[in-house]
Amino acid sequence: QVQPVESGGGLVQAGGSLKLSCEDSRVSRSIFSTSAMAWYRQAPGKQREFVAQITNLASTKYADFVKGRFTISRDNAKSTVYLQMNSLKPEDTAVYYCQAVSVGVVYWGQGTQVTVSS
Numbered sequence: 001q002v003q004p005v006e007s008g009g010g011l012v013q014a015g016g017s018l019k020l021s022c023e024d025s026r027v028s029r030s031i032f033s034t035s036a037m038a039w040y041r042q043a044p045g046k047q048r049e050f051v052a053q054i055t056n057l058a059s060t061k062y063a064d065f066v067k068g069r070f071t072i073s074r075d076n077a078k079s080t081v082y083l084q085m086n087s088l089k090p091e092d093t094a095v096y097y098c099q100a101v102s103v104g105v106v107y108w109g110q111g112t113q114v115t116v117s118s
Contacts, residue, residue, distance in 0.1 A: 001078050001082070003023075003026065003097075003107055003108060003109055004023065004024040004108070004109040004111065005023050005025075005109055006020060006021065006022045006048055006097070006109045006110065006111060007022075007112060008112060009096060009113045009114045010113075010114070011115045011116075011117065012021075012088055012114075012115070012117070013114055013117050014088060014090055014114070014116055014118050015087060015088065016065060016088050017086045017087075017088065017101060018085045018088065018114060019081055019082060019083070019084050020039070020081075020083040020084070020112060020114075021080055021100075022039075022080060022081045022098030022100075022109055023078070023080045023106075024037070024079050024080070024081075024098075024100050024102075025079055026107065029076060031102055032100075033056060033076040034056045034102075034103075035054050035056060035100050035101055035102040036053065036054070036056060036100075036101040036111040037053070037054050037072075037074060037100055038050065038051070038052065038053040038054070038072075038099040038101075039052050039053075039081075039083045039096055039098060039099070040097045040099060041092075041094035041095065041096045041114075042094055042095050042097065043093060043094040044118070046094075048097065049062050049063065051070065051074070051096070052066065052070055052072040052083060053072065053107030054074050054081060055075065058073075058074065060072055062099040069085065069086050069087045069099070070083060070084065071086075072084075075116065081098065085104050085118065089116060090116045090117065092114060092116050093116050094113075095111040095112065095114075096109075096112050096113075097111045
């Protein structure tokens, strides 16, 4: 595996929830536990934008447009980071990408599509 792998995307109605997962088995669990992980998204015709971040010490940061709706978390034993998305809106429709920063190097997943219908 050469990149983190996202899963959990899909089609959901507005107001619904989805939980994205990103497993980063490129590195050992010990390396993963020192990695900063983040989620970004890219809607059609728009630039990729920051969504949420969790540091190796589990400190979190969110974009203003997801505060109170999305929660990022990590499970170092599973080398996985999660994004719980609640109260989804049509404008949350995008491809969601996982980013791993391991030993100073940035890696991206292939993305998972999230579509929110009105």
